[in-house]
Amino acid sequence: MSRAADLITFNEATSAEAFASRFGTPDDATARLLSAVVGQVHELIKEFRPTQEQWRKVIDFLTEVGHASDERRQEWVLFSDLVGASALVEEINSRRPAGATPNTIRGPFFRTDTPERALGSSISLDGIGEPLEVEGRVEDLDGLPIPTAEIITWQANAEGYYENQQPDLQPEFNLRGLFRADPDGRFHYRTVRPAGYGVPGDGPVGRLLAQAGYPLHRPAHLHFVLRAPGFETITTHIYDESDPRLGEDALFGVRPELVRPFETDGRSGTKVSVKFVMIRARPGKSK
Numbered sequence: 001m002s003r004a005a006d007l008i009t010f011n012e013a014t015s016a017e018a019f020a021s022r023f024g025t026p027d028d029a030t031a032r033l034l035s036a037v038v039g040q041v042h043e044l045i046k047e048f049r050p051t052q053e054q055w056r057k058v059i060d061f062l063t064e065v066g067h068a069s070d071e072r073r074q075e076w077v078l079f080s081d082l083v084g085a086s087a088l089v090e091e092i093n094s095r096r097p098a099g100a101t102p103n104t105i106r107g108p109f110f111r112t113d114t115p116e117r118a119l120g121s122s123i124s125l126d127g128i129g130e131p132l133e134v135e136g137r138v139e140d141l142d143g144l145p146i147p148t149a150e151i152i153t154w155q156a157n158a159e160g161y162y163e164n165q166q167p168d169l170q171p172e173f174n175l176r177g178l179f180r181a182d183p184d185g186r187f188h189y190r191t192v193r194p195a196g197y198g199v200p201g202d203g204p205v206g207r208l209l210a211q212a213g214y215p216l217h218r219p220a221h222l223h224f225v226l227r228a229p230g231f232e233t234i235t236t237h238i239y240d241e242s243d244p245r246l247g248e249d250a251l252f253g254v255r256p257e258l259v260r261p262f263e264t265d266g267r268s269g270t271k272v273s274v275k276f277v278m279i280r281a282r283p284g285k286s287k
């Protein structure tokens with residue numbers, strides 16, 4: 001066969017194949033992934049049939065996302081988070097047996113240097129907001145306590161802001177704490193009720209989604225990381241059941257088992273009870 005006969009003529013039907021056929025080692029993982037991504041892009045172009053001008057706008061948007069990213073702000077991560085890609089990767093990689101507490105994404109406000117506090121103490125250093133008591137238990141799949149568990153929590157204040165977003169307004173480490181479970185796996189601390197908040201809408205990703213009427217909101221929640229020797233680390237949330245916007249979490253973190261009632265009785269104020277179920281570390285799955 002002549003060399004000319006081997007050539008794949010580039011047209012609408014063959015475009016992805018023409019690209020894929022040029023890889024020297026088509027079985028290489030990078031080649032396979034690139035071929036798949038480019039194949040999907042070609043499919044999208046064929047479906048939506050953009051003009052050159054419209055395609056230019058797509059490239060302009062991607063350029064802007066890059067320019068909006070620096071060491072303090074990662075617009076690409078925000079993009080991945082807001083389109084559900086981060087949650088999907090999390091879901092695929094940290095599937096747990098039924099009954100175990102699911103993982104959700106950590107979000108951008110975690111601090112590794114959270115100070116340890118005594119059980120029962122308050123993490124609200126400025127005392128502003130509606131008092132809330134959090135009590136919980138860390139256990140294994142058989143319901144046995146994990147007394148060595150470390151509970152790290154962080155949350156927004158009553159106005160929906162994290163301490164590291166407002167370094168001039170909130171005391172350092174406000175609404176953050178590291179606790180150690182007691183011999184029965186239990187812990188409790190005092191705080192204030194968190195408010196929901198908007199995700200950054202001032203960059204290219206937020207502007208694009210807001211323009212399309214897409215909600216950029218997170219319902220009220222508490223963040224947790226649970227650690228214990230021999231167990232898989234859990235990164236998760238607890239959501240306030242009464243938040244009317246539970247169904248539109250911009251980061252796709254809401255799972256039924258993570259939604260809890262924040263119950264108020266006249267005498268003791270508002271309280272939420274939580275239970276975290278950890279599983280033994282699995283080979284190759286450590287975090």
Ligand SMILES: [Fe+2]
Binds near residue numbers: 107221223
């Ligand atoms: Fe949050």
